Amino acid sequence: MDRLRKMYVKPALLGPLIIVLGLFGTARLKAEPIVEIEYKYYSIYPKTKWDLNDELNRRSPIIFQGKRYRGYTQWLVRWQYQWWSTAQQCQITTVTTNLDVTYTLPRIPTNHPTDPEARRVFNRYLAALFKHEENHKNSGLYAARSIKKALLNLGPFPNCKGLETKAESTAQQIVQRYRQRDLDYDRQTDHGRKEGIMIENFLR
Template sequence: MRRGWWVGVLAALALNAVADVQQSLDYRDYPVKPRSDESISDALYRASPILEAGRVFHGYTRWWVEWRFWWRETANRQCRIDRVSVEVQGEIQLPRLDGGTPSQRERFNRYREALHQHELVHYGFGLRAGREIENSLRNLPPEASCLELETRANETGYEILRDYRQLEDRYDRETEHGRTQGAWLED
């Protein structure tokens, strides 16, 4: 069951076009320079600048969703959202191998590709959150005042972000931070 659920998520995240949501994804790498007698796992642990909750990770994805909306008064003096703009920005940090033996490079390349795929799914959560925020704000019913509408719209956006952060945490728990997807090195 677990696998089937994530296959659906991966399929949904594979879509590049996300309604009218503007998106950008940047990459940042860090060098890994293994000694010839060192395992790739040890070299990554030594080189990684990514530390979260006291744990070292080899890859990391950050995403942000920003939304703006404009409203207008209706004929019956209610306030309705007229236009919505959503932007999703992301950054994926991954290791880059500098040097290494042929067997180290081969092992690293397989591992890095699995890690990259795992991190892309993390970014996809941001894209899905952005799309849901855009759709939800476009479909909010009118309010008696523009202040009430603004409050409701922002509460809606933040609630959606919380939901997607929880889904993202669940994804990491169920995949063991990518281990079940091949983003793991046994030495």
């Protein structure tokens, strides 16, 4: 019995856009979530390091609630499970989770004739920005792990319909929990500023 369920969740402020897709059907047990990562870049064209801030502000396509940001992480959790049933009960036996991550980050094209110092400053800044975005990715990773553990601990239920309903609500609640983690993380760090992720800190 295969079911397809979708739920779209609004993006957190400067956190990842969390799109949740639950796939219910046959799955093999996996020790860890299967993670796939994609990188998307927007280009900036500074002549010197002093142009970096203006270029990032001008070129970034990442706009949320009227504000422009430099980095963005989108994650997608997918889960599958297999159940065993009798006339009296239904029990989940295996769970597989997948995590798809897309980072959107700035870059200076390799053929752009910029000052070498601008590249050095930018690369240090980018490393710090990416570290922040990785923490958003971790929300998806923790969610995928938690979903697997929670679903394996469900039941047994008197029937598979009840089990399916409980599995879906449990997984969605976990995603909401880690969506809140992203909100809290950006609130606590002021979207990375308290971690020192400001281009001015790398111009010194």
